[in-house]
Amino acid sequence: MTAGILGASTFVLAPTMARADEPVAARAPRLMSETGENTTVIDAFDKDDPFDLNLLLTLRQAWKHAKIRRETALNQPGLSDGGFVSSRENVANYAQSVTTLEVGTDIGIFRDLALSFRAPIILADSRELTDLDGSSNNPQRLQDPSGDALFSLPFKSPTRSGIDWISVALNYAIMNQQRDPAKPTWVVGVETRIGVGSRLHACNDNAAVKCPDPANPTVGRDAGISRGMTDYIVQTTLSKRMGYVEPYGGLKVLFEVPQSNSDFGKTSDLRGTLLNRPPVVGTVTAGMEVIPWERREAFQRFALDFKAIGSYHSPGRDYSELFDALGSSQARSLRSPNPGAYRAGPDGFTSVPDPNAAPVYFNGITDQQAFSSFSGRFGLTMQAGEYVKFTAGVGLTWIQNHLITAADACNPDVTGDIGTSGPCRTGAQSAAGGSATGTPNPNHRPVIDLPGRRFSVDDTTIVDLWLSGVVMF
Template identity: 30%
Template sequence: MQRLRAVLAAVTLGAPLAASAADITRIASSFDDDDPFDLFIDVGFERTQTRAKILREQVPPAGSGSTGRIDASELWYKAVDARLNLELAFGLYRDLEFSFTLPLVFQQNERWDFTSDSSAAISTITNNCLNANGSTIPGCNPLTGDGTIPLFGMPQESFRGGLGNMHFGLAYAFFKQERDPTKPTWIIGLDYEAPTAKQRDPSVDTTNPDERGDIGDRVHKYQLYTSFSRRMGVAEPYFKAHYTIPVRGPGIYSNCDQAASNPDNLGAPENCFTGPWNRKETGIKAPTTGGMLFGVELVPFDKPQKHQKFALDVRTIGNYVGRGRYYNELSSALGKLLTSEDYFQLGGMLGVTASAAESFTIRASGTFLYNTDHTLTAEELGQDLDGNGEVDVETNPGEVNPTFDWRYDLVSRRFRAVESTSFRFDLSATFSF
């Protein structure tokens, strides 16, 4: 049962784990001589807050004395995600674990406010004189504000929530230090995120907190990972590497789904679902992600006979998020999927684990990540269908990507996220049976 408790505590991190090892390599096991079956249930609260400054590329007006392209400070973006994670893990066989997770998302809220350097009077968001197809709005004057059509209202909020995507996992321990003290603990595993949440439609108004929008991306995600740890006295260093492969599932959203209801939000709605611009080309393209983490679990207090333990967990984290068209920091405001450039996440985590009884463990942790600067509106102009080496906007308009928006996907008008940070707080209780 002691090993069961340790495994369950590990499951609260959302990672496969194993007995008497650092949380990152603990794993449920069954059919052992002294422990025929392991079952763990975890209830964890998770709150993530993301904050970023959003800049916009601009060409200085004639006579201003400035040349080249500048980045104008436009918005502060803030997002809060609060959820309850219900997790279960049990041993299928010796050192072979199956896990299941169901997230209940209480809130997935976003807010956009002007920075101190911007306002409704001077912002290019409110003083917009362009249509999505690149044409100029008749009679529009950005200097006086006459005839302007804002990209979106400011300030603005978005409210979403509901059942999240279910997770199913398998993990196996090739080596366990508990069984063979001469070897480290080595885990390999597969986590599958199923697209069970209702489809998120970015064009739906979600400004009413009493009518929260859906949160599903309808994308299968397969995460492959491996982790190592080795106990050395009161310290147990560990390592984990992971890579996630997204595969679009049924019912994915395409920006062309609003071609009939809101054609003014697309650069070339007439190209939707014609030629190469099918649902696959205009729909969500979730990014591949990968990363590594290094850490050490320190155990200054441990009394196995009384099932009492206190541990401190410190780790560094590095992730890579690839380029893709998905729901990013401006999707709810602009009402569509947006193409983001790739970026890195760098940060760390500090956590504590305490166990005062055989069947109960509590854990708390804080994770901080810095997201490197990246463009939020980087849609491709189109495809060179006739092979002449360029996209012919005027002579061959069928080559234009229907989801490309001339208002903000064109270089010198794009939005970028800078000074982006995320902080996550986790608190979980673990029960073993």
């Protein structure tokens, strides 16, 4: 009797011992063996799939909000005392809205090796500065020591559009779980982005000359759209699908090199500069895809993607939230050029500007502190069939508070004789004393870079949405 019961139980339970990629009931999901969206690399020259080609179209919308504040050097209770900066005063609310249409293609070259092209078309990029808790009633916060206004509120930049860059990427799956179920999927990739659009120039949409030339403020220029960079990206992602879920993690590093035909490139290699490149950005990603429903025979599935991203941005020069406002300023403290170099004076021990060196004009690009950013993203993918799939998602990013005008006056790592030191010297300016402590930084502007006058960006958040369609051949 007992043996009969055990035999019947075994017969009833046997169907539940099916493999993980087989349905457990008539209406249960059918698990596909394909990896998730984060580690998918199309390929070519497989036995049943000699060639793969994907065409992509993605619409992105991002909104950025931040608070601009400025250090104070006022010797008052609660502000600062004895030269120590202890408080930052409200300056402005910053808002930016960017709408982008990205077109691209992925081409399979060989097994687990693909070539990708991307071209994001910026349909509209609008930026503005408005009152922050009554800051417009305190214009002295935006004045230089001579009383000139650095800029005024409200401030609006022209709406920009065009192509910033195009990219070429190569991705290779060193290991592929689809080929060997015992191993994870490991993808490595390299990418180059080349700035191709008209170069970015600082502009004030409310001024008579909207985008003044730094060397000749009465002459206008195009607002531009491209940051004028050549970017290099290396990245790697590792994932392992386990039934309904696929956890993954990745690393990415971004290096940017300014192109010489931009305002950035013109001042990136001057003697004495401490920061002559944009920040290097290192990013760590961790997430998990959940695939709750699939129909393997119909090439259909529905996937949810949960992702956390952390990035570190090293110190560097960049286009900040005040790029347009400061770069288009008519304040004499910003419009007057800095000496490109110094030389010994006629007496042999003073240091005077070298008239043969090209003057350095302020263009709105500033030295910025290091900072971190953290993002949470949620996406969903619906593959409607063998040849079409759609992806939508939302993301929220928080950026750490940091100074956006922080250029040091002197570069101690570049030293010369007393004649080339300019103000970077100690001791008496006489034949009997004084020594060089470095070389003047031509990008330093005391009115915005000295402690007590520096600007910061605080409480920065970015909300972004995207919708993407892919046609697969």
